[in-house]
Amino acid sequence: MRYLTGLNPVSKVADILPQVKRVEEVEKVAAWDAAGRVAARDVVAPHDYPPYPRAAYDGYAVSSEETPGRFKLVGAVLVGQYRRDLVLGRGEAAYVTVGAFLPEGADAVVPEEAARKEGELVAVERRFEKYANVDPPGSYVRKGTVLLRQGTVVTPFDVVGLLDVGITSLYVYRKLRLGIIATGDELVAPPIDPEVAAELVMRGRVIESTASLVSWYIQTYMPYVEVREKAVLGDRHEEVRAAVERFLQQYDAVVITGGAGPSEIDHFYKLGFGGLRGFRMKPGRPTSVAVVGGKPVFGLSGYPISALHGVVRIVEPVLRHMANVARGLGHGWHYAVITQDVQGEMAQIVRVRLEVGEGGLQATPIKTRHHSFTDPDACGVALVPPGGAKRGDVVLVLAYRDLRRG
Amino acid sequence: MRYLTGLNPVSKVADILPQVKRVEEVEKVAAWDAAGRVAARDVVAPHDYPPYPRAAYDGYAVSSEETPGRFKLVGAVLVGQYRRDLVLGRGEAAYVTVGAFLPEGADAVVPEEAARKEGELVAVERRFEKYANVDPPGSYVRKGTVLLRQGTVVTPFDVVGLLDVGITSLYVYRKLRLGIIATGDELVAPPIDPEVAAELVMRGRVIESTASLVSWYIQTYMPYVEVREKAVLGDRHEEVRAAVERFLQQYDAVVITGGAGPSEIDHFYKLGFGGLRGFRMKPGRPTSVAVVGGKPVFGLSGYPISALHGVVRIVEPVLRHMANVARGLGHGWHYAVITQDVQGEMAQIVRVRLEVGEGGLQATPIKTRHHSFTDPDACGVALVPPGGAKRGDVVLVLAYRDLRRG
Numbered sequence: 156m157r158y159l160t161g162l163n164p165v166s167k168v169a170d171i172l173p174q175v176k177r178v179e180e181v182e183k184v185a186a187w188d189a190a191g192r193v194a195a196r197d198v199v200a201p202h203d204y205p206p207y208p209r210a211a212y213d214g215y216a217v218s219s220e221e222t223p224g225r226f227k228l229v230g231a232v233l234v235g236q237y238r239r240d241l242v243l244g245r246g247e248a249a250y251v252t253v254g255a256f257l258p259e260g261a262d263a264v265v266p267e268e269a270a271r272k273e274g275e276l277v278a279v280e281r282r283f284e285k286y287a288n289v290d291p292p293g294s295y296v297r298k299g300t301v302l303l304r305q306g307t308v309v310t311p312f313d314v315v316g317l318l319d320v321g322i323t324s325l326y327v328y329r330k331l332r333l334g335i336i337a338t339g340d341e342l343v344a345p346p347i348d349p350e351v352a353a354e355l356v357m358r359g360r361v362i363e364s365t366a367s368l369v370s371w372y373i374q375t376y377m378p379y380v381e382v383r384e385k386a387v388l389g390d391r392h393e394e395v396r397a398a399v400e401r402f403l404q405q406y407d408a409v410v411i412t413g414g415a416g417p418s419e420i421d422h423f424y425k426l427g428f429g430g431l432r433g434f435r436m437k438p439g440r441p442t443s444v445a446v447v448g449g450k451p452v453f454g455l456s457g458y459p460i461s462a463l464h465g466v467v468r469i470v471e472p473v474l475r476h477m478a479n480v481a482r483g484l485g486h487g488w489h490y491a492v493i494t495q496d497v498q499g500e501m502a503q504i505v506r507v508r509l510e511v512g513e514g515g516l517q518a519t520p521i522k523t524r525h526h527s528f529t530d531p532d533a534c535g536v537a538l539v540p541p542g543g544a545k546r547g548d549v550v551l552v553l554a555y556r557d558l559r560r561g
Numbered sequence: 562m563r564y565l566t567g568l569n570p571v572s573k574v575a576d577i578l579p580q581v582k583r584v585e586e587v588e589k590v591a592a593w594d595a596a597g598r599v600a601a602r603d604v605v606a607p608h609d610y611p612p613y614p615r616a617a618y619d620g621y622a623v624s625s626e627e628t629p630g631r632f633k634l635v636g637a638v639l640v641g642q643y644r645r646d647l648v649l650g651r652g653e654a655a656y657v658t659v660g661a662f663l664p665e666g667a668d669a670v671v672p673e674e675a676a677r678k679e680g681e682l683v684a685v686e687r688r689f690e691k692y693a694n695v696d697p698p699g700s701y702v703r704k705g706t707v708l709l710r711q712g713t714v715v716t717p718f719d720v721v722g723l724l725d726v727g728i729t730s731l732y733v734y735r736k737l738r739l740g741i742i743a744t745g746d747e748l749v750a751p752p753i754d755p756e757v758a759a760e761l762v763m764r765g766r767v768i769e770s771t772a773s774l775v776s777w778y779i780q781t782y783m784p785y786v787e788v789r790e791k792a793v794l795g796d797r798h799e800e801v802r803a804a805v806e807r808f809l810q811q812y813d814a815v816v817i818t819g820g821a822g823p824s825e826i827d828h829f830y831k832l833g834f835g836g837l838r839g840f841r842m843k844p845g846r847p848t849s850v851a852v853v854g855g856k857p858v859f860g861l862s863g864y865p866i867s868a869l870h871g872v873v874r875i876v877e878p879v880l881r882h883m884a885n886v887a888r889g890l891g892h893g894w895h896y897a898v899i900t901q902d903v904q905g906e907m908a909q910i911v912r913v914r915l916e917v918g919e920g921g922l923q924a925t926p927i928k929t930r931h932h933s934f935t936d937p938d939a940c941g942v943a944l945v946p947p948g949g950a951k952r953g954d955v956v957l958v959l960a961y962r963d964l965r966r967g
Contacts, residue, residue: 185755315770318770321759340639353727357727364593368717371596437905438910459725489922501843503843516896
């Protein structure tokens with residue numbers, strides 16, 4: 156490439172945002188297919204869940220007012236069974252397994268090992284309070300609670316939390332459609348015999364990996380973008396131009412790798428789209444972007460890390476905006492400073508809110524009674540070691556919301 | 562579930578490791594198919610790369626000793642062309658594009674805009690040093706350099722780095738084969754009409770999501786494990802037993818979700834494998850593991866987050882060990898404290914080593930001349946803002962090696 160002049164500061168990408176068309180089409184998908192999609196509306200609980208008191212242990216469902224006492228076993232409700240026909244009278248109990256709705260007339264569960272069976276009777280020797288070993292109605296979620304906010308990228312944790320309370324479908328934006336064009340006479344595209352490929356590299360050819368890296372990053376970190384087509388082309392400019400024109404008709408955005416500079420074989424320049432040509436970033440100075448009919452065309456370096464730099468600084472903010480992402484996906488295990496003491500002798504996993512403070516990431520435990528309930532403020536789960544953690548301790552966190560500001 | 566007694570500390574999982582069979586089979590795969598696999602040998606550069614001086618800019622390849630001077634243009638080498646037949650004599654130059662091997666007789670590139678064309682001649686008015694605008698032979702990698710260590714999970718960054726220097730295949734361990742069995746009469750497995758599913762949840766049924774969450778975690782964070790089969794079964798114990806026995810024959814490890822406690826419908830207990838039953842962890846106390854003929858059978862809670870806790874504390878260490886993983890995959894954007902000043906007016910992306918110090922993650926820039934070269938010590942790439950970063954500043958890092966200790 157030649158030296159570029161008049162480079163733009165990277166912050167100038169903000170000027171592009173008002174020029175691009177955001178996705179407006181919305182579709183309803185099953186919750187189990189929603190991970191990676193962008194919520195198009197707030198997801199609100201349509202009902203209390205559970206609808207009835209629910210057993211938190213295997214044991215005997217009884218009326219708490221009748222404890223201590225002797226009960227006659229009149230039936231059983233195993234998890235998954237729906238037995239609203241079973242109504243307990245005075246002095247009656249039913250066997251329940253964890254997760255089962257309690258029969259009418261019961262409001263507490265006596266754990267199996269805390270009761271003594273005497274033939275047909277069950278002897279309970281101490282008092283059990285109302286809702287002892289029971290998840291009360293509405294304890295997972297109350298009708299009207301916002302479980303997921305519009306613009307949030309749905310995570311597998313959200314899917315689990317929604318299914319858990321009976322929300323089985325939601326509205327999401329359609330995926331953004333992207334086409335990628337790798338350019339360069341030097342490129343060799345797999346599949347190819349690896350031995351032949353090795354020989355070609357020693358003779359100056361390049362195995363295409365830049366567009367592959369770009370594609371990997373987008374698929375992993377922006378799953379709401381679908382890479383619909385990846386073309387590897389030589390430096391015949393008319394062919395590149397024809398591909399760009401076709402991609403602009405078929406897709407929402409186009410990425411070109413290689414040929415981003417101003418030399419004779421450089422395509423982005425010759426396409427004549429104008430836009431922002433060259434950014435004050437290193438590597439990746441030739442990174443460019445133009446908007447054609449509301450659709451961005453990105454020119455990235457042919458070098459993998461330079462192209463990745465262009466994706467992170469320039470492509471990602473534009474595509475996030477087009478996809479209506481307010482809160483993106485997080486990934487992986489992070490170290491964070493815990494902001495509160497967490498007591499407990501056992502090893503724990505706790506849901507946390509994550510914030511970026513001075514000196515790094517801070518994790519604040521969120522009290523949630525239920526194990527898989529989703530909370531729109533939760534960003535991850537933290538591992539607390541046996542014996543607990545003290546405020547200021549560093550803990551490991553699996554993050555599922557994007558931690559990046561802005 | 563009933564209350565479990567005699568729970569094991571989570572550290573006891575270490576006792577399981579010597580009992581399981583590690584994967585020994587090795588296969589050779591193309592580098593472009595190697596991401597997520599575990600390197601079975603050190604990957605060592607078989608040659609210097611580049612083999613010849615390589616243009617770092619578009620311009621005129623000349624002998625540095627003859628600058629300043631006038632040169633006769635005798636040919637061109639574009640990137641991807643192999644022109645060892647082209648040999649420059651005194652006073653001769655060749656046009657080269659970035660990435661092209663310089664013809665014999667040349668050791669510097671005069672950028673196109675720094676020269677003046679005078680008909681057939683190219684006038685260069687100042688001195689250019691040896692290797693000016695050139696990547697010298699061996700500057701990406703020297704023969705014998707270890708690029709990737711045995712036991713490292715290969716990342717897309719490694720793939721790019723290996724291809725870049727002509728390493729197109731490598732030896733990896735075969736993937737670990739896992740079978741997952743979700744148990745519970747209450748379970749409903751998608752695909753199913755979402756409206757029907759919602760109604761079933763209100764009647765006490767549960768949409769299977771625990772095994773899905775487990776499977777998601779394993780596929781995302783342990784891509785060297787292949788989830789070969791996922792079965793959703795009711796609580797007919799003989800059916801569960803038959804599935805476990807078949808899975809033990811076909812796969813390297815088995816995970817059972819649900820039925821991990823000691824109650825009447827709890828399968829892990831009834832299988833009679835012994836092993837470690839129950840851990841001092843919350844949630845997830847019923848988490849269990851037994852080893853049958855060198856193959857682990859894991860019993861996890863039926864609750865999603867409890868099961869995930871079991872995966873992270875118990876399943877993952879055992880499967881990593883079996884898969885010969887010394888250094889796992891990292892994911893996502895992290896905040897880290899930079900340990901050195903990085904100067905520069907432009908926005909930068911720099912390769913970093915990551916370490917966990919007091920107070921969190923620390924990023925140390927690694928000097929690498931070449932943009933996509935892989936370094937076995939590199940763990941991620943850091944974004945340095947325009948104007949540079951001072952030691953102690955917090956920067957964003959995309960991590961590609963696992964940051965967890967131990």
